[in-house]
Amino acid sequence: MREPRVSDTATLLRLLCGEGIEFIVVGMAAGVLQGVPTTTQDLDIVHRRTPTNVTRLLSLLLRIGAYHRQDLADRRLPPAADALLGHGHLNLQTVHGPLDVLCELGTGVGYDELMPHTESVEDGSVTLQVLDLPTLIAEKARAARPKDKLALPLLIATLEERRRRALDD
Numbered sequence: 001m002r003e004p005r006v007s008d009t010a011t012l013l014r015l016l017c018g019e020g021i022e023f024i025v026v027g028m029a030a031g032v033l034q035g036v037p038t039t040t041q042d043l044d045i046v047h048r049r050t051p052t053n054v055t056r057l058l059s060l061l062l063r064i065g066a067y068h069r070q071d072l073a074d075r076r077l078p079p080a081a082d083a084l085l086g087h088g089h090l091n092l093q094t095v096h097g098p099l100d101v102l103c104e105l106g107t108g109v110g111y112d113e114l115m116p117h118t119e120s121v122e123d124g125s126v127t128l129q130v131l132d133l134p135t136l137i138a139e140k141a142r143a144a145r146p147k148d149k150l151a152l153p154l155l156i157a158t159l160e161e162r163r164r165r166a167l168d169d
Helices: 009-018 027-033 051-063 111-117 133-143 146-168
Strands: 023-026 043-047 089-094 097-102 118-123 126-131
Touching (some): 009 051, 009 097, 009 126, 023 027, 023 111, 027 043, 027 133, 043 111, 051 097, 111 133, 126 133, 133 146
Parallel strands (some): 023 126
Antiparallel strands (some): 023 043, 089 097, 118 126
């Protein structure tokens, strides 16, 4: 069976939550969940790097056929616990589409450091921790990749609109 190129974000989020995995939605999926009028082709998360959480995450990843998608030899190497406990990014392909598992957004900026910069968002039957718009904007500006530069105006406009509405209420 061929894996989808676009993430089935709802399914991935439901599965992550259903396994009790502690994670924060980051990247453009965080923006979409907060009303940014755009789409994204993958789901980016920062997970809590405790042995118990990594065991749950790895178990799920293996069940959904996760493998490193940027392996030029296309060996379909599965993720490993030591990588999930580390500091890097795992760009994975799953049967539900691309899933980028980030141990940290920046050096020393992992799950615990990001939690104060999250919002709780209801998505169907699950409550998600999502990186707040000001922090997402700062991260996109810091990354300064062409795709991040293109996203900044939408992120900023959405944040300004939310602030304006809050003042009107």
